Amino acid sequence: MELNWIGLLAACSAFAGIWIGHVAVRKIEYRSPTIWVPSLSFFLLGALFEASALLSSSLYVSTAAGIFGMTLLWDALEFWRQHRRVEKGHAPANPNNPRHAQILAESSSGTTTDLLNRDPIGRHVSLREAIRLVSENQRSGSRT
Numbered sequence: 001m002e003l004n005w006i007g008l009l010a011a012c013s014a015f016a017g018i019w020i021g022h023v024a025v026r027k028i029e030y031r032s033p034t035i036w037v038p039s040l041s042f043f044l045l046g047a048l049f050e051a052s053a054l055l056s057s058s059l060y061v062s063t064a065a066g067i068f069g070m071t072l073l074w075d076a077l078e079f080w081r082q083h084r085r086v087e088k089g090h091a092p093a094n095p096n097n098p099r100h101a102q103i104l105a106e107s108s109s110g111t112t113t114d115l116l117n118r119d120p121i122g123r124h125v126s127l128r129e130a131i132r133l134v135s136e137n138q139r140s141g142s143r144t
Contacts, residue, residue, distance in 0.1 A: 006063055013064045017071035025075050029082040030094045039079040046072030086110065 028038045049069030056062040085091035086100060089109040093100035103110040113134050125133065 006059060009060055010063050010067060013067040014071070017068045021071050021075040021078070025078045025082050026091070029079050029086070030092070030100075031097060033098050035079050035083050035099070039076045042072050042079070043076040046070070046074075046076060090115070 029035070032038050046069045049065045049072060053062045053066035053069055056065060082091060083099075086093050087103055087107060087110065089107075089111045092112055092114040093104050093110045095101055095104060095112055100110070104112070111131075113131055115130055115134055119133075121133070
């Protein structure tokens with residue numbers, strides 16, 4: 001019996017691509033003064049990976065490159081979605097980023113508070129209570 005490693009490679013590629021992409025989009029969008037530069041970069045890199053997937057003679061390389069390429073193409077769109085999350089106050093704005101500073105100045109919904117940085121309390125809370133809980137966590141120095 002011969003082992004087929006394609007499934008495992010595909011699963012690991014998908015997990016790594018999604019994980020790295022999620023973290024990269026949040027961190028890059030937080031720091032980048034423009035959205036189009038990282039979005040275009042991820043798009044071009046994704047297209048390059050997709051081309052290498054099509055041109056590779058190795059099934060393993062083609063599988064990994066195709067999955068990484070598709071996640072990079074998706075992340076190119078995710079930069080714009082993350083920007084909208086910042087505008088709505090669903091993601092923290094960086095006051096040192098000129099793009100985010102403008103959002104904070106023009107919008108009452110923009111916030112520098114990271115609502116994900118909290119200790120779970122096991123029940124639904126209102127936005128006002130969530131902000132209070134997050135503020136208390138940040139003052140006490142606890143981080144989940």
